[in-house]
Amino acid sequence: MATLExxxxxxxxxxxxxxxxxxxxxxxxxxxxxxxxxxMADLETLNYDDLDTVSKLQKSQRYIDIMQKVExxxxxxxxxxxxxxxxxxxxxxxxxxxxxxxxxxxxxEIAIVHSFIRDKYKLKFQELESLVHHPIxxxxxxxxxxxxxDITLVDLGDLLPxxxxxxxxxxxxxxxxxxxxxxxxQKVLGACDRALDLDSARKKVLDFVESKMxxxxxxxxxxxxxxxxxxxxxxxxxVSALAKMPACNVQVLGHKxxxxxGFSSTSQSRVGYIEQTEILQSTPPxxxxxxxxxxxxxxxxxxxxxxxxxxxxxxxxxxxxxxxxKKIEKWQEPPPARQPKPLPVPDSEPKxxxxxxxxxxxxxxxxxxxxxxxxxxxxxGTPEExxxxxxxxxxxxxxxxxxxxxxxxxxVPSKLKLNAKVAKKLKERQxxxxxxxxxxxxxxxxxxxxxxxxCNPQQALGLGSGTQxxxxxxxxxFSKLKKI
Amino acid sequence: MSSLLLKTLTxxxxxxxxxxxxxxxxxxxxFGRCTDTVxxxxxxxxxxxxxxxxxxxxxxxxxxxxxxxQVYVKYFDITWFPSTVFFFNAHHMKLDSGTADHxxxxxxxxxxxxFIDVVEVIYRGAMKGKMIVQCPVPPERIPKYNLxxxxx
Numbered sequence: 055m056a057t058l059e060x061x062x063x064x065x066x067x068x069x070x071x072x073x074x075x076x077x078x079x080x081x082x083x084x085x086x087x088x089x090x091x092x093x094m095a096d097l098e099t100l101n102y103d104d105l106d107t108v109s110k111l112q113k114s115q116r117y118i119d120i121m122q123k124v125e126x127x128x129x130x131x132x133x134x135x136x137x138x139x140x141x142x143x144x145x146x147x148x149x150x151x152x153x154x155x156x157x158x159x160x161x162x163e164i165a166i167v168h169s170f171i172r173d174k175y176k177l178k179f180q181e182l183e184s185l186v187h188h189p190i191x192x193x194x195x196x197x198x199x200x201x202x203x204d205i206t207l208v209d210l211g212d213l214l215p216x217x218x219x220x221x222x223x224x225x226x227x228x229x230x231x232x233x234x235x236x237x238x239x240q241k242v243l244g245a246c247d248r249a250l251d252l253d254s255a256r257k258k259v260l261d262f263v264e265s266k267m268x269x270x271x272x273x274x275x276x277x278x279x280x281x282x283x284x285x286x287x288x289x290x291x292x293v294s295a296l297a298k299m300p301a302c303n304v305q306v307l308g309h310k311x312x313x314x315x316g317f318s319s320t321s322q323s324r325v326g327y328i329e330q331t332e333i334l335q336s337t338p339p340x341x342x343x344x345x346x347x348x349x350x351x352x353x354x355x356x357x358x359x360x361x362x363x364x365x366x367x368x369x370x371x372x373x374x375x376x377x378x379x380k381k382i383e384k385w386q387e388p389p390p391a392r393q394p395k396p397l398p399v400p401d402s403e404p405k406x407x408x409x410x411x412x413x414x415x416x417x418x419x420x421x422x423x424x425x426x427x428x429x430x431x432x433x434x435g436t437p438e439e440x441x442x443x444x445x446x447x448x449x450x451x452x453x454x455x456x457x458x459x460x461x462x463x464x465x466v467p468s469k470l471k472l473n474a475k476v477a478k479k480l481k482e483r484q485x486x487x488x489x490x491x492x493x494x495x496x497x498x499x500x501x502x503x504x505x506x507x508x509c510n511p512q513q514a515l516g517l518g519s520g521t522q523x524x525x526x527x528x529x530x531x532f533s534k535l536k537k538i
Numbered sequence: 539m540s541s542l543l544l545k546t547l548t549x550x551x552x553x554x555x556x557x558x559x560x561x562x563x564x565x566x567x568x569f570g571r572c573t574d575t576v577x578x579x580x581x582x583x584x585x586x587x588x589x590x591x592x593x594x595x596x597x598x599x600x601x602x603x604x605x606x607x608q609v610y611v612k613y614f615d616i617t618w619f620p621s622t623v624f625f626f627n628a629h630h631m632k633l634d635s636g637t638a639d640h641x642x643x644x645x646x647x648x649x650x651x652x653f654i655d656v657v658e659v660i661y662r663g664a665m666k667g668k669m670i671v672q673c674p675v676p677p678e679r680i681p682k683y684n685l686x687x688x689x690x
Contacts, residue, residue: 396592400658401665 111163112248120156121255123149124262147293150266153259154288160256164189167249171196174242178231185221186214193249195222196242201233260284268368273356276371277378278331278349285327286353297354297361304328304357305350328353333378341385345378352378428452474534543585546572546599550606556598557628564595564631564660569602569611570620577620580646587650595657618644618683624657626664633660635673638685645681652679 111117127149168189175182175196186192194213202208205226210219234242264280271293275283289307290296296304308326325346328334337345352374359370429451432438439454441447547553547567557565568584570577581599588597600607602619610616614623622643624631632640633656647653655674663671673680 394589397590397594397654399594400662 111159112252116152117156117159120149120152120259124153124259127266128258128262146266147270150263150270150284151288151292153263154284157256157259157263158288160252160259164249164252164256167245167252168192171242171245171249174234174238174245176231177238178234179226179229180231181225181229182222185218185225190249190253193246197246197250200243201239203233269366271357271360272366272368273359273371273374274353276368277353277356277375278328278333282327282331285330286357289327293357294361297358299354301347301351301354304354305346333375333382337382338386341382344385345382348378348381425453543588544581544597544599546601548601548604548606550609553600553607553610556596557625560596560625561627562594563626564591564657564664565625566595566597566657567600567623567625568597568620569600569607569614569616569623571602572599574619576646580620580622583647583650583653587653590650591654591657594661614642615639616642620646624660626660629664629669631660631664632670633673634670635675635680636677637680637683640670644683647675648679 127146171193172183178201179199182195183192186195191213195210198210198213199205199208205223210222214222260281263284267275267280267283267287271283271287274286274293274296278286286304286307287293287296290299290304299307305328306324306326307328309324323343323346325334325342328346328349329342331349333349334342334345356371356374359365364370429449431452432449433452433455436455437445438452439450441450545556547556553567566584568577568580570580572578572581584597584599591597600610602611602616614621623641624633624643630641633643634640635643637644643656647656652675659671659674
């Protein structure tokens with residue numbers, strides 16, 4: 055059926071309410087229907103005095119047909135499932151699929167009727183809508199109150215919990231509503247009746263589906279329950295389609311996509327109809343994600359068994375359910391108690407020598423310098439120089455030997471990089487503190503133009519006078535320049 | 539009331555057997571009476587640490603009141619109870635704790651960690667082949683005594 059596929063697509067999108075085919079006739083109550091989409095678009099312009107302009111489902115042909123079939127099937131008890139036929143061809147199976155779709159449509163319809171009732175009843179009792187949330191309860195309450203001004207005269211005991219009844223009585227005293235005119239009241243009551251009818255029809259449909267689910271997909275219903283099984287099969291578009299899906303998809307079937315623009319969707323738990331199963335409702339919230347994955351996986355297996363009609367008795371399903379239950383119980387076990395650990399045998403674990411850059415840098419500080427290396431080696435045939443001369447004192451080895459291609463060996467090892475500030479201080483100290491300043495340096499600078507000029511030689515090196523502060527210096531530069 | 543966790547030995551064969559059979563583990567033998575208060579304190583420390591050192595040590599109590607055991611009491615020259623003697627692979631391990639007698643530990647340990655340290659040091663020394671080791675317990679926690687030489 056083309057409409058079926060369209061409605062499945064629409065259901066999966068859950069964005070479009072555009073169902074031009076939403077024509078349904080109700081055998082019991084005669085009402086016209088309108089395009090739901092149009093109603094949504096023109097809420098302000100369309101002054102829907104008439105319920106019929108809003109709610110169309112009950113009049114559509116489809117609705118009537120399906121309801122008839124359901125009544126029939128409920129009336130006669132189903133004879134044993136024909137094992138020979140392919141699942142898809144079974145007329146009962148088709149009915150199930152239709153019923154699934156219908157139940158969704160009825161739900162939407164109830165929502166529409168509820169908004170109709172609410173809008174009309176706002177003139178009478180505005181706050182009721184915020185006190186009673188459930189649409190069916192709201193309809194029942196409205197029907198009972200009617201046009202009554204004194205709520206205390208109305209007995210709501212069997213409809214609502216006492217706390218809410220009290221809330222209603224209290225708010226009714228301060229409500230600014232006024233009693234409705236007669237025709238509006240009639241319309242409202244009619245709408246309430248309609249809502250209640252739709253609800254009962256939906257219940258009937260669901261009961262039928264549940265009862266049949268046991269014969270259509272016994273293993274799947276053994277795990278997730280017939281209601282959820284029906285929903286899953288309905289959304290998937292058949293038991294075989296459900297069987298072909300990977301388990302991760304089954305997990306999110308029926309997930310309500312909340313389009314929160316700009317908000318991250320990682321905080322939402324991606325669970326669909328599986329969340330409504332009895333198993334998941336009874337697991338603690340911390341384990342829900344894991345459990346849903348497990349249930350999805352096992353239910354996919356069960357669906358595959360059902361698609362091939364391998365096991366019609368449901369034993370497989372029961373076994374899988376038992377497995378799931380055991381696993382979830384195991385997860386909830388407390389961890390084993392800590393045994394006191396004996397100490398390890400001494401010297402049984404060798405010390406771990408760590409390497410790395412840090413260790414290497416540390417070692418460099420104590421490494422043998424080039425100068426020392428040169429001093430350790432000697433040239434063949436030539437006596438080495440020594441500190442006290444004549445072979446006494448420390449030998450200099452290759453240092454200072456003629457013919458060695460190094461004029462000077464730096465005393466500071468090249469790898470030891472000093473911080474800029476420290477290097478500057480060292481240079482200053484070297485310059486001023488060292489007793490071995492070269493005899494040729496002088497503080498007199500001979501310039502050709504100005505003649506003798508006394509200048510501070512340290513300034514030339516950029517050291518300035520030792521007392522100048524580097525932090526506040528006007529001529530000071532950055533100590534480190536980096537190219538971007 | 540002997541400690542529930544520690545084995546109490548009363549016969550010579552038992553002592554012999556346990557010394558022979560403890561292989562590659564330090565054997566700690568406490569000589570003392572189970573009713574003595576100092577012995578009780580010492581036993582308490584031993585019992586608490588027996589699981590910790592279980593991988594490289596074994597602890598046993600010797601009741602000094604039985605006749606069989608007097609041979610050993612005389613051999614080790616035990617006069618103060620409790621006295622603890624250490625063995626490793628049937629060798630008698632000596633412990634230099636700054637006192638006069640290195641062959642045994644006289645008195646109770648103050649804290650559990652002291653006992654564990656002593657056992658560890660004995661183990662290390664024995665694995666290296668030493669017969670005497672330095673005691674790691676600080677001197678304030680080593681029970682002091684005077685050694686009187688009689689008939690020597």
